Amino acid sequence: MKILYFDCFAGAAGDMIVGALLDAGLPFDELKRALGSLAVDGWDVSVDRVLKTGVSATKFRVHEHPPTLAQHPDASFGAAGAHAHPHPSHDSHGTHHSHHSLVEIESAIGRSALSDSAKGRAISMFRRLAEAEAAIHGMPVERVHLHEVGAIDSIIDIVGAVFALEWFAADRIVASPLNVGGGTVRSAHGVFPVPAPATLKLLGNAPVYSSGIQSELLTPTGALIVTEYASSFGPVPAMTVERVGYGAGDRELPETPNVVRVIVGRAASDPSATRVVTLECEIDDMNPQIFGALMEKLYAAGALEVYYSSVQMKKNRPGTLMTIVARPDHREVLTALVFRESTTIGVRYQEMWRECLDREMIAVATAVGPVRFKVASRDGQVLNAQPEFEDLAKLSADRGIPIKEVQALALKAWLER
Secondary structure, three states, X not given: OEEEEEEOEOEEOHHHHHHHHHHOOOOHHHHHHHHHOOOOOOEEEEEEEEEEOOEEEEXXXXXXXOOOOOOOHHHOOOOOOOOOEEEEEEOOOOOEEEEOOHHHHHHHHHOOOOOHHHHHHHHHHXXXXXXXXHHHHOOOHHHOOOHHHHEHHHHHHHHHHHHHHHHHOOOEEEEOOEEOEOOEEEEOOEEEEOOXXXXXXXXXXXXXXXXXXXXXXXXXXXXXXXXXXXXXXXXXXXXXEEEEEEEEOOOOOOOOOOEEEEXXXXXXXXXXXXXXXXXXXXXXXXXXXXXXHHHHHHHHOOOOEEEEEEEEOXXXXXXXXXXXXXXXXXXXXXXXXXXXXXXXXXXXXXXXXXXXXXXXXEEEEEOOEEEEEEEEEEOOEEEEEEEOHHHHHHHHHHHOOOHHHHHHHHHHHHHOO
16 A cells, blocks of 8 residues: 655645655656646746755745736637736735736636646645635635735645646555644735634644744745545555655744655555454433434445444443444544434544455355355465355245255365256
């Protein structure tokens, strides 16, 4: 399993993420070619090496310049009647940016040479940005002006990150808790405390903290990219490291290097092992009839295993321990389902590795009819074989033979096959 880990100890921004992925091996020429397919005028990109508090890192730069006379504004995005409008807003470095509407951005992405999945991902991400801005300003999405996130550098950063992460093709992406920084930040709407409102809206359930640095370390584009791709947050997972990349930000921080670190590697465990999450809670005040219906809903929502155990709870009352095993990306959905459908007021969870034998179904002819066997093996060696109970029950009913006799005939046929 290929793992990519975002280490956001100094926050994250779009250019820092793209720089880190370039430093970890993404070919710059391929990235530039993919970005060029957007057919958006008035920009160029470059990369160079910089030193951030003693750490050598890749700096990804977007250079914005006004279109030439030969570049008619209507050609900037190619949409009928749609073009980029310059606005006198300033970023934190005091430079001017032209901004683009959501329709213009989606049109440019749709005509690009990105894969269909990358186009869909990028458009969905800009939709998230627009919805966040709409919620903050209390207006419909259609009326949202994207300001900073509609600037050309943010468009390039987001689309570049989508292309880069598809290029790496990681099976699992994990991120550290996000250092948001502190102090205040100036935006097109005024001065706001860090993290900025748009950043907070985009974070979702991602864990955040502040190391005390009085600067905006996590930007809206950084929050968007990390939360879009990370399936979980926490320490570096067990892995063998293949590549490390450092992407530089614009700030000079004396306390820590202003970089995002990307670690690329392979899961250190056996390739047959997979990561799962276990959820647990005890219940002593629910109608027992509900447990059966709840189990069915949990399996329908993606649970791998659900089982109940008897436990003794507070005030000497008998209760039920509910245990759910699932893939980590299903944890939030299953937790919400448990809270909605049961009477519990708390759910514990922990991630762990699970290893399973290879399984296949094999039909075996018996004296009373065919029976399917669930065969489990490892490295080609059969370790277990069990007849499907539903087949045994059907043959028992059809032939008028006790199930235990049908089972004996099936096992005999398996051994003599």
